[in-house]
Amino acid sequence: MKKLLLSLVCVLMLASVAQAKTLVFASDCTWPPMEMTDANKQCVGFGPDLVMAIAKAGGFKAEIKNTAWDGIFAGLPMGKYDAISSSVSITDERKKSMDFSDPYFEVKQGVVVKEGAAIKAEADLKGKAVGAQIGTTGFFAAKRIVGDAAKSYDEVGLAIADLANGRLDAVICDDAVAADYALTNPEYSKTLALAFLIVPEKPEYLGFAVKKGNKDALELINKGLKAVKASGEYDKIFKKWFGSN
Amino acid sequence: MPDKQEVRIDVSDGAAIPRKRDIGLFSAWWISLIGALGCIAYLCLAKPEPYLDILKFLPDGILVTFEVTILSILLALFLGLITGLGRISKNRTINLIASTYVEVVRGIPLLVQLFYIYFALGQVFSNLPNPADVAESMAAWPGIIVYVVVGVVGFLKDMPPLVAAVTAMGVCYGAYMGEVFRAGIESIDKGQTEAARSLGFNRRQTMFLVILPQAWRTILPPVGNEFIALLKDSSLVSILAVADLLRRGREFASVTFSYFEAYTMVALIYLVITLILSKGVSAMETRLNYYVRD
Incomplete structure (x- = not known):
């Protein structure tokens, strides 16, 4: 009996490891059309679409968590979520307290x-x-x-x-x-x-922010982002939200 | 003549007002004040970066906090006096208007009122016609009325944020203040009114020359207490982008991500301010012989 239980626990643990990893992304959904709340209170926009595509291509599960902007960076080291997908510009100041994925969008x-x-x-x-x-x-x-x-x-x-x-x-x-x-x-x-x-002094890019040193999450996101860009999925999402311009 | 009446208005949302027996160095007040000041001094000396930087970043926010508080309390006092008089008025209509104002304002959260006056009414006011057009369309009216209407329209249309914030805070606290005034006026013995009336004072003279000067003694301490409560609630106006103490702290934290440090300093500064003010209120109470018992 004991053995059976033990093996059952082992199987369960293995199964959970084998299951796709879930990354929780924090988004401030008040930034149309990048991240916004639709009539069904769902977070929609260019950002969420891209995150979902990246997750699919990168082989992980993504979950969007609507989070107020002021303090969104504070939740990262606390582990409230794994990443921030909220049109975060990559700046030197921010790089001191968090790590960024490859850029996914240029803004002015x-x-x-x-x-x-x-x-x-x-x-x-x-x-x-x-x-x-x-x-x-x-x-x-x-x-x-x-x-x-x-x-x-x-x-x-x-x-x-x-x-x-x-x-x-x-x-x-x-x-x-x-x-x-x-x-x-x-x-x-x-x-x-x-x-x-x-006119910026140097180009400004958006990136996904993760807790400093969280290489696993960064790798998953970057891998997915690369795949999404290569497959043309990125352009499709871009076109959906920004038309032809 | 009945025995001297004991009246005390207790308004509990201000800072705790130290009681008279709480004297000496080991009162809660001294411990809090010295503790707060000590913390600020220690943090600034031991870790000037970022604590000293934060302290240097905040002063204009403290000024704005006081600006909002003082202007709001002045408006609230004015509205409170009118409301208080309205609430005890024998005129049914005036009484009903004053009571309804108190009911409505007390039933809506201050934060919602701020949003309402600032954003909801702001949208309505911004759609008002241009003052110049108003003046033109009213050409047939007497000059003085045109002048007033154009002035009001122009003011509402371009209401500065600070004015909107102060209006919201003042309107809200005016209702509370109305209750303070009403209770204060009702605390004065009826014999005072009867005496004044039989001496030939009319009703207005009785109120302003006999009743109100005496009622002040009961009214002032709770007014001081409301002032402290209002100062704390003024942190809500930071939601309207008014650059008060809390907003400045948030701006600092949003750039440096030193949330702990910034909000620690903001909290300590609010604490020091309210502690000093509460001492002031209690000193005022003592001077007014508020607790003198025969």
């Missing part, structure tokens, strides 16, 4: 203004009310341009609402997100415009 910072506003270049932003989501590269850009007057919001959507309500002159965020609000959003596309893109 876009400046959203009210339709008809006289803001055409970075110099026009001086002394203006500029807002962005807290802890994003958009906020860092705002801070560099207008200093401590830069206003940080919990979500980019709140900053956009303040822009539409006339309390801000400009909002800085990833170009994909800026274009989504200014060009395709039914609520805002008529009143907001994408003024210009900030």
Whole structure:
């Protein structure tokens, strides 16, 4: 009997090892069209689609966990999730406290203004009310341009609402997100415009962040990402969310 | 004349106000204050990076916190006085309006009120017509009315974030303050009113010259307490991107990822501020002979 139990436990353990590993990805689903919440409260967008494709190609299971942006990096070392898939730009500052996958997307910072506003270049932003989501590269850009007057919001959507309500002159965020609000959003596309893109000193890429030293997760993600790019799946997902441009 | 009445309004959401017997070095107040200041000093000296950097990053946030708190309490006092008078008014309509205001505001969480006044009403106000157009369409009206309407429309349309935040906080605390005023006014013996009225004071004179000056003694300590509660609740305005103490702390943490360090400093600074204020309130109580018992 004892032997039977023991062997049963062994089999069970083996089975669980053989089973596909599950990686939990944290996403702040308030960043359309990269990560957003649909009518069924599901996290959808370019990011989730890419993660699922990577998981399929990389031979692991992926699970998306909707997580508030402010503090999303704090959960990584705590082990609340294995990776962050939330349009995280790879920066030197962030590299000090986490590891990044290969880049999966290039972004520039876009400046959203009210339709008809006289803001055409970075110099026009001086002394203006500029807002962005807290802890994003958009906020860092705002801070560099207008200093401590830069206003940080919990979500980019709140900053956009303040822009539409006339309390801000400009909002800085990833170009994909800026274009989504200014060009395709039914609520805002008529009143907001994408003024210009900030020319970066060096190209800015998005990557999946993992806990520092978590080589296993990084390997799985990179392997899957490579396969997804090679198979043309990446272009398909890109086309789905960004059309032909 | 009945015996001197003992009245105490207890509002419990402020900081604990030290009792008179809690004197000496080993009161909870001293332990907390010296502990908090000691922690700040030790952390800044022992680990200047990042603690000293955080301390240098926060001061303008502390100023904004005080700005929001003081402006809100002034608005709340004004609304509270009107509401308190309305609640004891014999005029049924005024009474009903004041009571409804208190009921509605007390039934909605402050955070929801902040969102409502800032984002919901903000959207409504931003859709108002341009002040210039309003002036044009009202050309037939008397000048002074046009002036007022255009001014109000212009103000609502471009309401600065700080004003919106202060309005939300003030409206919310005005309701609580109304209850404080009502209780304070009702604490004054009826004989005072009767005496004043029989001396020929009219109702308004009785209220403002006889009742309210005496009611202040009962009202002030809970007002001080509400001030402390409001200062703590003012951390909620950080959700409206108002750069207060908490928002500055979050901004620091979001760049450096030193969440523990940043929020430790923010918590300690809030603690030091409320401890000092609560001592101030208790000193005020003592001066007002609040606890004097014959």
